[in-house]
Amino acid sequence: MRIRLDIAYDGTHFRGWAKQPGLRTVQGTIEQALARIVGPSAGGDAAAGADPRLVVAGRTDAGVHATGQVAHVDLDEQQWARVVTRNGRAASDPAGSLASRIRGVLGQYPDVTVSRTSSAPEGFDARFSAVWRRYRYRLADARAGYDPLLRHDTTTIRGSLDEAAMDAAAQTLIGLHDFAAYCKPREEATTIRTLLDYRWTRDATGVLVAEVKADAFCHSMVRALVGACAAVGEGRLEVADLARLRDELTRTSAFKVLAARGLTLTEVGYPADELLAARAEQTRNRRDRDDD
Numbered sequence: 001m002r003i004r005l006d007i008a009y010d011g012t013h014f015r016g017w018a019k020q021p022g023l024r025t026v027q028g029t030i031e032q033a034l035a036r037i038v039g040p041s042a043g044g045d046a047a048a049g050a051d052p053r054l055v056v057a058g059r060t061d062a063g064v065h066a067t068g069q070v071a072h073v074d075l076d077e078q079q080w081a082r083v084v085t086r087n088g089r090a091a092s093d094p095a096g097s098l099a100s101r102i103r104g105v106l107g108q109y110p111d112v113t114v115s116r117t118s119s120a121p122e123g124f125d126a127r128f129s130a131v132w133r134r135y136r137y138r139l140a141d142a143r144a145g146y147d148p149l150l151r152h153d154t155t156t157i158r159g160s161l162d163e164a165a166m167d168a169a170a171q172t173l174i175g176l177h178d179f180a181a182y183c184k185p186r187e188e189a190t191t192i193r194t195l196l197d198y199r200w201t202r203d204a205t206g207v208l209v210a211e212v213k214a215d216a217f218c219h220s221m222v223r224a225l226v227g228a229c230a231a232v233g234e235g236r237l238e239v240a241d242l243a244r245l246r247d248e249l250t251r252t253s254a255f256k257v258l259a260a261r262g263l264t265l266t267e268v269g270y271p272a273d274e275l276l277a278a279r280a281e282q283t284r285n286r287r288d289r290d291d292d
Helices: 026-038 077-084 094-106 163-171 221-234 241-248 273-284
Strands: 002-009 054-056 065-074 112-119 132-140 175-178 192-202 208-214 263-269
Touching: 002 026, 002 094, 026 054, 026 065, 026 077, 026 094, 026 112, 077 094, 094 112, 132 221, 163 192, 163 208, 163 221, 163 241, 175 241, 192 221, 208 221, 221 241, 221 263
Parallel strands: 065 263
Antiparallel strands: 002 065, 002 112, 054 065, 132 208, 132 263, 175 192, 192 208
16 A cells, blocks of 8 residues: 655754664654554564655655645555554544654654645556656845744845845746756756746845756755845846856856755646656656756
């Protein structure tokens, strides 16, 4: 039984998504909670005795938040039986009830939650079936001012930023390109991406908000993109410089990669159910890609 999990978290005190020995991570925290509910795998292969293993849509870095993260987990028959029957009673919606049970294990006021669980459609793969990911970045300048209540999800920068110039610069980056100049290189990982949307606006409080959407993101790409636009907003770079730097295909010190605290994964897009398996197969045939 494959279960889809919709997840949200404050990444401030996590060392990123991916499970790491001796470190507190989002994946490790949720897997531990799941293991308390469903137990280890009872399979007769190498996975026997192993805790449930999550596959995620986008592996976020340390300090990055999420309101729309998606993962899946495969449960064997015995594990699923523990979900279907609880305290000798059959659950009316076993897959859906799993979310509340996980929240119960996580406790009151946790910094990660599973907002929803459901039976995954045929062919669904949280990572490989995804067709796009959307991130939001919050940036406060002198006009917005510093709000200590927002310090965990908003980066602060000195001086006033020109949001019109930042938005114009963002528009020049949209499309299918090699974003090597905006990615932290990883061996054998492609840096070619389709940037579907990138725009800047100010919210009602004056905070600058970037919306960034792409088929996938390479490591630190979103934070580099917003750092480049911030440099334009400060007047240190011209609007045309961002596309020029992109096409030079090399990392540069012309702008800073901004802090993780301002970044939130807000949504993951999937095709219609009948296209999920085909999309997953298509993506697997490409080189593995690391998300921001």
